[in-house]
Amino acid sequence: xxxxxxxxxxxxxxxSAAFLRDRLPITRIRxxxxxxxxxxxxxxxGAAELGWFVLGLPEALGGVGFGLxxxxxxxxxxxxxxxxxxxxxxxxxxxVAAFAGDAALAEAIGGGQRVGIVxxxxxxxxxxxxxxxxxxxxxxxxxxxxxxxxxxxxxxxxRVADLTGVAAVPCxxxxxxxxxxEAAGAVPVARVTADVDPIQRRGHVLAAAMLVGINEAVRDLxxxxxxxxFQFDKPIGVNQAIKHPCADMAVRAQLGxxxxxxxxxxxxxxxxxxxxxxxxxxxxxxxxxxxxxxxTVQIMGGMGFTxxxxxxxxxxxxxxxxxxxxxxxxxxxxxxxxxxxR
Amino acid sequence: MDLAFSSExxxxxxxxxxxMNENAPRDRRPRELVAMREFDLAxxxxxxxxxWAGIGWPEQFGGRELPLTQQLIWYEEYARTSLxxxxxxxxxxxxxGPTLMVRATAEHQAFHLPKxxxxxxxxxxxxxxxxxxxxxxxxxxxxxxxxxxxxxTGQKIWxxxxxxxxxxxxxxxxxxxxxxxxxxTWVICDMKSPGIEARPIKTIEGGQEFAEVxxxxxxxxxxxxxxxxxxxxxxxxxxxxxxxxxxxxxxxVQLSTSVERLIEMAKSRTSINGRPVIDxxxxxxxxxxxxxxxxxxxxxxYLNISxxxxxxxxxxxxSMLKLQDAxxxxxVYKLALEVLGTRSLANPEEEDDSYWVDRHLxxxxxxxxxxxxxxxxxxxxxxxxxxxx
Ligand SMILES: Cc1cc2nc3c(=O)[nH]c(=O)nc-3n(C[C@H](O)[C@H](O)[C@H](O)COP(=O)(O)OP(=O)(O)OC[C@H]3O[C@@H](n4cnc5c(N)ncnc54)[C@H](O)[C@@H]3O)c2cc1C
Numbered sequence: 249x250x251x252x253x254x255x256x257x258x259x260x261x262x263x264s265a266a267f268l269r270d271r272l273p274i275t276r277i278r279x280x281x282x283x284x285x286x287x288x289x290x291x292x293x294g295a296a297e298l299g300w301f302v303l304g305l306p307e308a309l310g311g312v313g314f315g316l317x318x319x320x321x322x323x324x325x326x327x328x329x330x331x332x333x334x335x336x337x338x339x340x341x342x343x344v345a346a347f348a349g350d351a352a353l354a355e356a357i358g359g360g361q362r363v364g365i366v367x368x369x370x371x372x373x374x375x376x377x378x379x380x381x382x383x384x385x386x387x388x389x390x391x392x393x394x395x396x397x398x399x400x401x402x403x404x405x406x407r408v409a410d411l412t413g414v415a416a417v418p419c420x421x422x423x424x425x426x427x428x429x430e431a432a433g434a435v436p437v438a439r440v441t442a443d444v445d446p447i448q449r450r451g452h453v454l455a456a457a458m459l460v461g462i463n464e465a466v467r468d469l470x471x472x473x474x475x476x477x478f479q480f481d482k483p484i485g486v487n488q489a490i491k492h493p494c495a496d497m498a499v500r501a502q503l504g505x506x507x508x509x510x511x512x513x514x515x516x517x518x519x520x521x522x523x524x525x526x527x528x529x530x531x532x533x534x535x536x537x538x539x540x541x542x543x544t545v546q547i548m549g550g551m552g553f554t555x556x557x558x559x560x561x562x563x564x565x566x567x568x569x570x571x572x573x574x575x576x577x578x579x580x581x582x583x584x585x586x587x588x589x590r
Numbered sequence: 591m592d593l594a595f596s597s598e599x600x601x602x603x604x605x606x607x608x609x610m611n612e613n614a615p616r617d618r619r620p621r622e623l624v625a626m627r628e629f630d631l632a633x634x635x636x637x638x639x640x641x642w643a644g645i646g647w648p649e650q651f652g653g654r655e656l657p658l659t660q661q662l663i664w665y666e667e668y669a670r671t672s673l674x675x676x677x678x679x680x681x682x683x684x685x686x687g688p689t690l691m692v693r694a695t696a697e698h699q700a701f702h703l704p705k706x707x708x709x710x711x712x713x714x715x716x717x718x719x720x721x722x723x724x725x726x727x728x729x730x731x732x733x734x735x736x737x738x739x740x741x742x743t744g745q746k747i748w749x750x751x752x753x754x755x756x757x758x759x760x761x762x763x764x765x766x767x768x769x770x771x772x773x774x775t776w777v778i779c780d781m782k783s784p785g786i787e788a789r790p791i792k793t794i795e796g797g798q799e800f801a802e803v804x805x806x807x808x809x810x811x812x813x814x815x816x817x818x819x820x821x822x823x824x825x826x827x828x829x830x831x832x833x834x835x836x837x838x839x840x841x842x843v844q845l846s847t848s849v850e851r852l853i854e855m856a857k858s859r860t861s862i863n864g865r866p867v868i869d870x871x872x873x874x875x876x877x878x879x880x881x882x883x884x885x886x887x888x889x890x891x892y893l894n895i896s897x898x899x900x901x902x903x904x905x906x907x908x909s910m911l912k913l914q915d916a917x918x919x920x921x922v923y924k925l926a927l928e929v930l931g932t933r934s935l936a937n938p939e940e941e942d943d944s945y946w947v948d949r950h951l952x953x954x955x956x957x958x959x960x961x962x963x964x965x966x967x968x969x970x971x972x973x974x975x976x977x978x979x
Pocket of ligand 1: 488
């Protein structure tokens with residue numbers, strides 16, 4: 249039993265953090281805000297060249313062959329940097345293609361073809377044959393591209409062109425692009441069941457990792473402000489009404505990180521309680537990031553209420569990531585139905 | 591990164607589990623204090639006789655000096671077998687004992703440490719005073735040097751197991767004229783010395799182990815001073831990191847066992863509206879959240895133990911575990927009362943459900959004893975995040 253990072257993981261952390269800082273800084277969100285696409289093509293190709301989209305795919309399927317615990321460290325940096333673009337769904341999409349036997353598609357996604365994700369509505373259905381039906385929303389999907397739809401028991405890739413009524417709608421998070429659409433039995437181009445590869449479980453863990461990065465980012469933002477903002481001739485951080493929420497952010501960040509790596513390793517090791525831990529990771533990281541980001545807005549004062557400051561971007565991304573894979577309400581229900589953890 | 595234990599560790603777990611199952615005390619732990627003391631010490635002796643005393647203690651002092659992962663396994667199995675709480679044995683095994691190991695003379699070590707391991711004595715901690723709680727260094731219990739004795743006069747409070755303790759790690763003020771941290775002395779106090787009176791204080795759940803202790807010109811040999819006169823503050827702080835991340839393992843496993851039992855109860859019991867308790871959606875969601883939060887706390891323990899296994903200098907992360915353990919303990923046992931519904935009104939002494947009521951009442955102490963949660967938050971903010979004092 250050892251949950252400390254390996255030298256390879258330390259390398260993933262430092263190189264991905266450096267790449268994101270140079271190529272996809274948070275300022276890109278505002279720079280691209282009025283553009284139809286939130287993707288920076290050059291940075292996306294750069295990420296593909298670094299192997300980000302197939303990092304956790306087995307070598308036999310054309311991937312780099314790392315584990316989910318390694319991918320967690322990449323996604324934690326993506327979350328921390330609020331990087332724009334469908335990183336999570338593209339990584340999962342490459343897996344769906346690869347495990348469905350479509351090596352060419354997996355390679356294309358690994359090389360930079362993007363995959364967005366379906367946010368199911370209350371009556372969205374993925375049938376036993378993988379066909380998609382019902383009204384739904386699309387996150388970071390391109391009109392001529394692919395969308396990933398995930399349920400606990402299976403995951404499919406569909407063509408956005410096979411959906412109807414695709415229309416852009418404004419999204420709460422200026423860093424993502426939302427569309428509304430309708431599916432009428434859209435036939436998947438690739439399909440994988442959870443017993444072959446548990447896409448939703450991996451999705452929970454990687455969403456959790458991004459939320460951990462957000463939690464850590466707002467913790468650091470708040471702590472810096474608490475030290476440097478003076479009122480009444482003292483740094484505001486001497487006041488426990490500021491100090492204690494910062495301490496709680498530090499605790500939540502550690503808890504969220506610990507649970508996401510625990511869940512990732514449980515998945516890598518094929519433990520029978522991996523779903524339990526993956527759902528727990530997503531639930532806790534989402535709740536913790538949400539509380540911490542909201543507290544950060546408060547600690548920033550008036551500045552926190554502006555579009556110009558980053559605080560709201562963390563709140564909004566945390567909210568979006570919390571909605572993935574069923575959202576809290578359905579995840580709580582699933583967690584309660586599972587047998588207890590080991 | 592891996593979660594799998596080595597085959598050696600798995601064998602160890604089997605061995606521990608077998609031993610615990612065969613040796614768990616059959617009788618219920620008495621509530622009456624003297625009987626409780628005897629019960630706890632008998633249990634310690636049983637562990638000693640089987641070679642299980644002081645699993646984290648250095649071999650040099652008669653301990654097992656198990657690697658951290660095996661200590662983790664020991665505590666996990668200990669909690670799963672519902673073995674007696676460390677309570678009366680805590681100060682000796684986890685605070686005063688480890689302090690003696692690093693700061694006392696060889697004679698004191700040779701005299702006291704084996705008695706602690708063998709379950710012959712109960713130690714208590716005389717730190718807090720009526721006017722010195724969180725601000726411990728402001729303590730005022732006075733000790734004057736008189737020849738080869740210290741003469742102690744004053745009062746301590748919240749002394750757990752004070753009325754039945756043999757020895758006490760006692761903090762006294764030996765110098766009133768220097769900054770407060772610099773005039774404190776750590777001394778071994780024989781609780782049978784003339785001039786000591788321990789008065790019981792009844793606790794929130796009716797327990798008897800609390801006491802206030804009065805000292806009226808109590809004469810303590812100078813040779814009982816550990817670490818030198820006026821060096822007591824550093825002596826008292828020297829064992830803060832002794833547990834290296836394992837301190838809350840038992841509590842966490844109990845939390846997770848409790849949450850599972852509460853889920854079972856919520857499924858099998860009927861609420862006042864005639865439906866299974868679990869049908870209350872708000873309650874069901876709280877139970878599910880408790881599952882997730884308990885899982886995260888356990889993961890943090892594993893992470894801390896992994897990190898501490900690689901360093902001799904554990905950081906302030908221990909405060910994070912303590913803080914979260916306290917918050918979650920209070921939340922889970924409050925939830926227990928929600929699952930019990932109106933049954934939680936019954937007098938704790940009469941009903942079988944009393945276990946949960948007791949746990950709930952006891953949970954209030956988790957954010958007070960051993961340094962309050964507010965103080966933990968100060969520590970985390972100042973030492974982890976570097977916020978100003
Ligand atoms: C179950 C239990 C067992 C104990 N056993 C022992 C024992 O064996 N030996 C022993 O010596 N002591 C023992 N204690 C005492 C314990 O260490 C103290 O109760 C604790 O340190 C708090 O001190 P206090 O009670 O004086 O509260 P105070 O320090 O007066 O605190 C009162 C309130 O004010 C808050 N507060 C105080 N200072 C600050 C600050 N700077 N910032 C923010 N908030 C602050 C506290 O958090 C608390 O909420 C025990 C306590 C409990 C509950």
